[in-house]
Amino acid sequence: MSVKRTKNPVPDWIQVPHPEMQHCLVSFPRKHILLVTINRPQYRNCLPVTATIELGHLWKWYDSEPELRCAVFTGAGDKAFCAGMDLKERHDVLLTEEVALEYPSGQFGGMSNRTGKKPIIVACNGHAHGGGMEMLLNADVIFASPNADFRLPEVIRGVSALAGALPRAMMLFGNHRCMDIILTGRVLTLKEAVDWGFVKEVVPLDRLVDRAIEYAAEIAALAPDSVIISRLAAREAWEGAGISRATMRGQELWAENMLKSKNAEEGLRAYKEKRDPKWFPSHI
Structure with missing residues (x-):
């Protein structure tokens, strides 16, 4: 037996509505x-x-x-x-x-x-x-x-x-x-x-x-790109690569995108200007 579908309000900051959920x-x-x-x-x-x-x-x-x-x-x-x-x-x-x-x-x-x-x-x-x-x-x-x-x-x-x-x-x-x-x-x-x-x-x-x-x-509240990249780079070892290979894979896959991202620039600028960063949505 399934529960009834329940509609929850979707905030206006969500760009695409989530899939319908029955359970x-x-x-x-x-x-x-x-x-x-x-x-x-x-x-x-x-x-x-x-x-x-x-x-x-x-x-x-x-x-x-x-x-x-x-x-x-x-x-x-x-x-x-x-x-x-x-x-x-x-x-x-x-x-x-x-x-x-x-x-x-x-x-x-x-x-x-x-x-x-x-x-x-x-x-x-x-x-x-x-x-x-x-x-x-x-x-x-x-x-x-x-x-x-x-x-x-x-x-x-x-x-x-x-x-x-x-x-x-x-x-x-x-x-x-x-x-x-x-x-x-x-x-x-x-x-x-x-x-x-x-x-x-x-x-x-x-x-x-x-x-x-x-x-x-x-x-x-942290840099969204950094959270995604840190998680994925750590999981390279979780998915079976050795430590050295996982480190290389993390650099190969993510280092360039991370350093060129708006959030990397914002985080470093905020540190220099002694203020809280204002993060951009992640598109990684």
Whole structure:
């Protein structure tokens, strides 16, 4: 069952309207910031295939909208950020022998294997299991509520987390921690997630989204070109290049565009004139 389509006012500083969303709410809590809320709390915010396709389109729109600089991603309710795939739908698909699910290039939620240009900050309001955990493993920064926990339970269901989670868990946690959670399907507790450096900060549920928005606003106040380039250059290593090659790739891909941009000129001029910079929209 899907939630009703909800229309949210689009501010006049947005140049192109966002794609229609059936399963998520889209809002703009501050200038330059996008807030996306999975709106299926009665199903612990699990995502059917149509929701993943919608989110794939939305994240591409976010990357292409010049006035948006940072996104916050959360779930409705107080139980779950995302319980993963809609398993009832998955079972029905298997029964019809239509095994291939038409996911976007970013995979689950348009995010679990997303490269993208701009950062996504997650406000994890409860548990993140299966595909929900896969999305978190590819998030940029994670804030979590005290009732949050994390899990890749696929081995319990007879499937495997092939939408990006397994190599990312290995990169983030190392071999032994990764194997512990992916081979048993056990719950990764919030304390472990903090100790392992996975969660940045634990925030009371009633303050969680506001805290994530405050953090996004810190990023949005910085040079938008520099944020995009710094993120992409760092991800060269995340995507498999060694440190030296990742450094060279960052220079090859971004150095010239960065130094010739209006924002580089503005940042340096503002420093010289001892004033706050006034950033231009990014068109990288």
